[in-house]
Amino acid sequence: MNYYFITGSSKGLGKALVELLLEDEGHVVFGAARSQSVQHPRYHHQQLDLADLDQVTGYRFPELPDAETVVLVNNAGIVGDVKHAGNIDNEQIITCYNTNLIAPAILCNNFIKTYGGSSAKKLIINISSGAGRHPIDGWNVYCSTKAGLDMFSRVVHEESRIDRxxxxxxxxxxxxxxxxxxxxxxxxxxxxxxxxxxxxxxxANGDLAAPELTAKQVLRFIREPQLAAEVLCSVRDLPDA
Ligand SMILES: NC(=O)c1ccc[n+]([C@@H]2O[C@H](COP(=O)([O-])OP(=O)(O)OC[C@H]3O[C@@H](n4cnc5c(N)ncnc54)[C@H](OP(=O)(O)O)[C@@H]3O)[C@@H](O)[C@H]2O)c1
Incomplete structure (x- = not known):
């Protein structure tokens, strides 16, 4: 059986990815968000507020002795308070870092702790953003959470190489x-x-992709992670994207 852990499974890209994964009978999906919108016999929802770090550290990945594949997609994210520094609400700074960076780091840590020794194929996809790679005014916190997620991912990749x-x-x-x-x-x-x-x-110009289309692109990376030339990648790297 193939097991998928998807945060932010109630809306947007996360929900579209969950629905796409559930089309395959060999897939079981564990979703996490504050609200639930998917109902399916192979979908297990965990109500989780990723901004609340006690809830995040308390989350336990289940034992999965029959797993052929275990995949964690840290997808949940918020843009936070769109304002120049000096005007940002401090509580929203904390909420945005917790949700976009600290919670994914904790979940990566616990995922590796739980499944690191298993013979299953193990994959983590952290959903980042071009905003983590280019500064955008008003998005100071959002950009820096995604830049942090990028570097966290690069370091874990390096550790994984060293640890074989x-x-x-x-x-x-x-x-x-x-x-x-x-x-x-x-x-x-x-x-x-x-x-x-x-x-x-x-x-207005129809430049935004439908979440269902982006979910298909994420699934291509799940199926063939070697499509990514390096840890930091983009759906725009896909051959026919
Ligand atoms: N949309 C874009 O153009 C775009 C561009 C680049 C990157 N991204 C990234 O893509 C990812 C998905 O974004 P999206 O556009 O699909 O956003 P979305 O439609 O706003 O959905 C966000 C998801 O995250 C969950 N979430 C938010 N705060 C949470 C919290 N405190 N605890 C648990 N879950 C929480 C929401 O669920 P609940 O509200 O039910 O908790 C929801 O399921 C994000 O990481 C985002 O940064 C998006």
Missing amino acids: SDLIILSLAPGIIDTGMQSEIRSADQTDFSGLEKFVAYK
């Missing part, structure tokens, strides 16, 4: 997707975010 572990880890930028996160971005104030018009135009 067969874990594969990728930090995957998914492109721009038509989800709630994008509508939140468009609701920012122009004075807090100089790129607002560009993001409004992405939607």
Whole structure:
């Protein structure tokens, strides 16, 4: 059996990926989010607030003795307070770092601790963003959480090489997707975010990918992680993307 752990499984890209994975009878999906929107006999939902680190450290990956494959997709993420530094709500700084960076790091750690010694194929995909690789004003916290996730992934890859572990880890930028996160971005104030018009135009011009399409691209990396030339990768690297 192939087991998938997907955070942010209730909406957007995470939900589309869960629904795509469930089309295959050999797949069992464990989803985590604050709310649940998928009901399926092979879907197990964990209500989890990733901003609450006590809940995250308390989460236990199950023993899976029949696993052929175990995959963790750290997908949940929030853009946070879109404002220049000096004007950001401090509580939102904490929430955004916890959700986008600290919780995924804890989940990676516990995933490796639980399955590191298993003979199953082991894969972690951290959903990153082009914003972690290029600065965008108003997104100071979001950009830095994704840059942190990129570096965390690169270091775990290096450790895996040194430890001769067969874990594969990728930090995957998914492109721009038509989800709630994008509508939140468009609701920012122009004075807090100089790129607002560009993001409004992405939607108006039909440049945002449907989450179902991006989920298919993520699934290609799950099936063939060697499609990624290096740990930091993007759906735009796919041959026909
Ligand atoms: N959309 C884009 O254009 C874009 C571009 C680049 C990168 N990304 C990345 O892609 C990933 C998915 O984003 P999306 O666009 O699909 O966003 P979305 O539609 O807003 O969905 C976000 C998901 O994360 C979950 N989530 C948020 N806060 C959480 C918390 N505190 N605890 C647990 N779950 C939480 C939400 O579930 P609940 O609300 O039920 O908790 C939801 O399922 C994110 O990592 C994002 O940074 C997106």
